[in-house]
Amino acid sequence: MTSKVTATSAPVPYQVTLSDGTHQWLADIAQQGTQNAGPGPHELLLSALGACTAITLGLYAQRKQLHLEGINVALEITVEDSAAGVTRIERRIALQGDLDDSQRQRLLQVANACPIHRLLSGTVEVQSALAPA
Numbered sequence: 001m002t003s004k005v006t007a008t009s010a011p012v013p014y015q016v017t018l019s020d021g022t023h024q025w026l027a028d029i030a031q032q033g034t035q036n037a038g039p040g041p042h043e044l045l046l047s048a049l050g051a052c053t054a055i056t057l058g059l060y061a062q063r064k065q066l067h068l069e070g071i072n073v074a075l076e077i078t079v080e081d082s083a084a085g086v087t088r089i090e091r092r093i094a095l096q097g098d099l100d101d102s103q104r105q106r107l108l109q110v111a112n113a114c115p116i117h118r119l120l121s122g123t124v125e126v127q128s129a130l131a132p133a
Helices: 041-063 101-111 115-121
Strands: 006-009 015-019 024-028 068-081 086-097
Touching: 041 068, 041 086, 041 101, 041 115, 086 101
Parallel strands: none
Antiparallel strands: 006 015, 015 024, 068 086
16 A cells, blocks of 8 residues: 655744645644644654554454444653664553453454554665655
């Protein structure tokens, strides 16, 4: 699957408009003199993992006809050490519904296999190049 997003710097300092060609959203960082009009890059990263987790669990539960009534995924970057190459994200998943312990454990396994979790857990290479002017 190929995903594409463009990020365009807005005239407002530290504010970026993002687009996938269909949707537009805003990123911003809370700095003195900024509008703080949207989530920052770290929050966008966490939101991708949270959304993928909830969607994956919902699809699995529906397919297996589990009595999953709600999902709440809380995420936090607890360690970010660029020099050591270590980042730790803590993810707490609350499952609402009539589920036994084995179903809950299976849903945790499914959450750990969501596409964004797998992407973040593997080796990620970012190749950068300047576009023609």
